[in-house]
Amino acid sequence: MTSAFRSTRRPTRSAAGSDSDSGSDSVPILAFHAVERGPGPLCFPPERFAALVARLRRRGVVALTAGDAARRLANGDPLPERPVVFTFDDAYVSVHDQALPILADAGYPGTVFAVTGRLGGINDWDPPGSAGHGLCVMSAVQLVALHQAGWEIGGHSHNHRRLVGLSEPEVRREIASSSEYLQTLLGCPVPCFAYPFGEMSPMVRRVAAESHDACFAIGAACAGRHSPADAIERVEAWYLRTSWSVEHLHSGVGTAHLAARRVSRRVGRQVRRFTAAVHQR
Numbered sequence: 001m002t003s004a005f006r007s008t009r010r011p012t013r014s015a016a017g018s019d020s021d022s023g024s025d026s027v028p029i030l031a032f033h034a035v036e037r038g039p040g041p042l043c044f045p046p047e048r049f050a051a052l053v054a055r056l057r058r059r060g061v062v063a064l065t066a067g068d069a070a071r072r073l074a075n076g077d078p079l080p081e082r083p084v085v086f087t088f089d090d091a092y093v094s095v096h097d098q099a100l101p102i103l104a105d106a107g108y109p110g111t112v113f114a115v116t117g118r119l120g121g122i123n124d125w126d127p128p129g130s131a132g133h134g135l136c137v138m139s140a141v142q143l144v145a146l147h148q149a150g151w152e153i154g155g156h157s158h159n160h161r162r163l164v165g166l167s168e169p170e171v172r173r174e175i176a177s178s179s180e181y182l183q184t185l186l187g188c189p190v191p192c193f194a195y196p197f198g199e200m201s202p203m204v205r206r207v208a209a210e211s212h213d214a215c216f217a218i219g220a221a222c223a224g225r226h227s228p229a230d231a232i233e234r235v236e237a238w239y240l241r242t243s244w245s246v247e248h249l250h251s252g253v254g255t256a257h258l259a260a261r262r263v264s265r266r267v268g269r270q271v272r273r274f275t276a277a278v279h280q281r
């Protein structure tokens with residue numbers, strides 16, 4: 001871990017006086033990818049994104065960057081009554097073109113996790129024919145523009161390879177080259193990292209945590225005071241397309257609903273894979 005987040009952990013409950021509020025000790029960290037028309041869950045339509053942001057704004061929700069939220073959770077510092085974090089993996093051009101102005105209008109910051117070896121290129125890590133393949137990745141200039149607009153830039157590896165299954169030196173190279181590139185480009189430390197594909201192993205977690213204060217996974221739960229700093233849970237934003245999900249985002253019932261949706265999607269995927277395998281026999 002780098003030094004920026006290091007602090008003696010305080011008791012779980014904050015001294016903010018809002019302990020009884022369910023939002024004060026946990027943060028929904030939303031994981032988006034592209035904000036453009038296309039197949040979900042990778043693509044989130046811009047008009048729906050604008051509606052989601054407007055709804056959160058009306059509810060008095062306060063947005064933090066991923067690093068700020070992780071720092072407050074780790075240090076026991078107070079959180080807003082209704083916090084949220086907008087994160088965007090892969091740094092697609094549509095995040096610069098669509099999400100940036102929508103969030104700026106709301107006064108919300110965002111966090112983008114960049115694949116440094118693909119800046120100005122395309123998603124070529126997802127297989128041809130899949131939803132993500134061919135999506136345009138923003139340039140280094142656009143990434144700097146986000147940073148100058150108050151966004152946080154985090155690492156997402158250099159080539160978006162599946163880190164689980166690589167040797168430790170390869171994992172180290174993938175993570176270090178991304179981190180060094182961003183630090184040179186932005187001229188500041190880069191304390192946050194998101195695992196490519198949300199996949200991690202104990203070795204991958206250890207290596208990522210050596211050079212980052214906060215490492216983010218994908219799940220269906222809000223991040224809390226006890227979230228491990230090297231595997232902080234995020235909520236797949238695709239599940240927030242309905243107004244019901246948004247209204248219940250800061251309640252236990254909403255989190256349970258998201259978890260159920262994620263499990264049913266995973267089971268559905270397994271069934272489809274199994275069925276395809278049977279048909280190939």
Ligand SMILES: [Zn+2]
Nearest residue numbers: 089090196197
């Ligand atoms: Zn990714």
